[in-house]
Amino acid sequence: MLECDCLAHRFGNAADNGVRQPRYPTDMTDAEWAAIRPLLPVPGWMRGRGGQPEAYCHRAILDAIRYLVDNGIKWRAMPADFPPWDRVYAFFRRWRDHGMVKEFHDRLRAKVREKLGRDAEPTAGVIDSQSVKADAVVGSDSRGFDGGKLINGRKRHVVVDTLGLLLGVMVTAADTGDRAAARVLLHQVADAHHRLALVWADGGYTGSLVEYCLATLALVLAIVRRSDDQKGFVVLPKRWIVERFFAHLMRTRRLARDYERRTTSAEAMVYWSMILLMTRRLARPHPARG
Structure with missing residues (x-):
């Protein structure tokens, strides 16, 4: 039985690197992961667009980016329990350059609005x-x-x-x-x-x-x-x-x-900050109705 259901574990090579144990306040809870897992963009290597199957857990990489954005660290100062900083940055850069961070963000925003009773x-x-x-x-x-x-x-x-x-x-x-x-x-x-x-x-x-x-x-x-x-x-x-x-x-x-260094990276950081906020909102239980 798989310990993580991310695409990198199921279809890539992430199983070779094990599963990271959450330990920081920015790490996604199981409820957050369950809420966002179906909304993640499908990697290009799974759609026949080239590239090698990813070797690191998507959940761990997302947690690493969330940690960096929320705590303001340098890329090279990434804690050792996350995937290597250059692999995390490569993921960040790929999502930035191909519009995947905005795509993911917009899906989350739609779900948050619907949860709050909005269109x-x-x-x-x-x-x-x-x-x-x-x-x-x-x-x-x-x-x-x-x-x-x-x-x-x-x-x-x-x-x-x-x-x-x-x-x-x-x-x-x-x-x-x-x-x-x-x-x-x-x-x-x-x-x-x-x-x-x-x-x-x-x-x-x-x-x-x-x-x-x-x-x-x-x-x-x-x-x-x-x-x-x-x-x-x-x-x-x-x-x-x-x-x-x-x-x-x-x-x-x-x-x-x-x-x-690049304005596109600055824009991506804004999207990641809002992703951190919205995943927490999605994981909250619905307020009780009287």
Whole structure:
């Protein structure tokens, strides 16, 4: 009887390397694994696309990436009980380059929405951006200075649904304007989510972008403004949803600063952070109904 039912154990060569025992807070529980196992993309070597059958357990590799993202370690500092760091990174890179991390993330998001009684596809969302400092490894071609936030680094542009789940992310230099990035990001999100009809935004997204969204994307961009007579911190309708999303990212240590050489890796790290959050939500028992 197999000790692990991942595809690498069932059809690959992972059985030669044994089964790892969970020991860290980021390791998936059996309930999490049971929830996500059917949602994992099928490896290319099983679909006749070449490559050798994988030699390391998929569950162990997923746990290794979760550990790295949540604890902010270097790839070469991967604990010894995980598969070798270069094999874990090769898995991360393959999923990044072939869009598999986004595919897996989107499947999880649909399941979380359905578990909460929502349709799998959203009809409304919220857009915003977050500037973060960049590490020294980030080259000058993908970093800039955000004069408003006084941050030298990169900017994460995101669209989330009304539950705060990620619909799309784009990482740019910090000096990229919100409206310029929003044109590209909203086009991508609208193409992927055909039911999306309304997106809330702050005052930084005013101007021609509103007309562009309506005429080109059939999308209503609703601006949520702060009243001139409001003083101090005020929770604004809808905008707090995306602020809560950014707060979650900042609790993920790998995302407290941008350490990635490539913007595609920075985007993948955001997806992995949300995967960690959503697998836990899926594994929770349904709330009791009165």
